[in-house]
Amino acid sequence: MMQWFRGRGAPLVLWQCSFWNVEKTLSNKFQQNKHFPFQVQQPNVFVMEYYKESLWKGLLVFLVFLALTIAYFYTASEQRTQDLSAGLFFGMLMGVWLILSSMNKRRLIINHVKGVYQFYIKGRLWHESPLHQIYVRLMPQSDAHGKLFFSLIINGYHLEMLTLADLSNKYQEMDVMGRRLARNLNLNYFDYKDISTRHVIRHKPTAPLDPQDPRYRSPEEGQWEENTIV
Known part of the structure; x- marks a missing residue:
């Protein structure tokens, strides 16, 4: 397993x-x-599916605080304090929050064919960028x-x-x-x-040149040249 x-x-x-x-x-x-940690889906397309580490951390936090809470409420009632009880419940809630926020599978695709990466959560496209x-x-x-x-x-x-x-x-x-x-x-x-x-730079952002730049070409002359921003 x-x-x-x-x-x-x-x-x-x-x-x-x-x-x-x-x-x-x-x-x-x-x-x-x-x-690693990607798999080759096709030439120049790399895919990784994963769950966040906070999933097992949240589960661990929840189980630890659950055990502490059970042990605490088995003690004599005169030894209990309201602040400590609230702290134990807060710890369990934190564990539940970590579990719920991390339980959806993620997918990250690096697509050199299209020149973008795509980030999915629960099968929905969350973000795409160059x-x-x-x-x-x-x-x-x-x-x-x-x-x-x-x-x-x-x-x-x-x-x-x-x-x-x-x-x-x-x-x-x-x-x-x-x-x-x-x-x-x-x-x-x-x-x-x-x-x-x-640093090793393989991909750089591009932007239109300033109209004052001598390399700039007006729409009548054709497309703008691209200026590499380092």
Whole structure:
């Protein structure tokens, strides 16, 4: 059963259950499927279906607070307090909210044939944008001593951030895998620094040139030339 949920192309493929050697775990997944976490639907079209991680987290929160509530109400009545009772019920409600907000299956399609990505929730198209608005990136996080840890994510405009590997201090390994994935999916790749020579830009937005620009052509002369915005 769990093999179906976490196997190749399974809807729980992004659920993080590895807390050590996350970069090695991700590397093994790339060896099994170089487009992980996507599947190739047809040439230059990649598809991923998934459930949010908050689904199992909400279930865990609900079960923990449910157990605490049952144990609490089995204690002597004089030991109960209104504030603690409200806190336990609030914890269960939070778990239920996480479950309900995450129970619908998501689908993300990267379509290089049409030059767009499409994000579906419960079978309905939620958002569609050009490919320059989706990217692979390293996200930094520092501990109390200033040591950096890195997560490898896929994110974009009107997308939910998808974490492929979480909190590794091995920058080089994570960078190599991020660049490899971005190359295999033909997406932009961004380093953890906002300004970096390690960014890899494959898709750029375009906009009409300003009429004052000498490269501008009026409608009578033909279509506007496109200006690449970096």
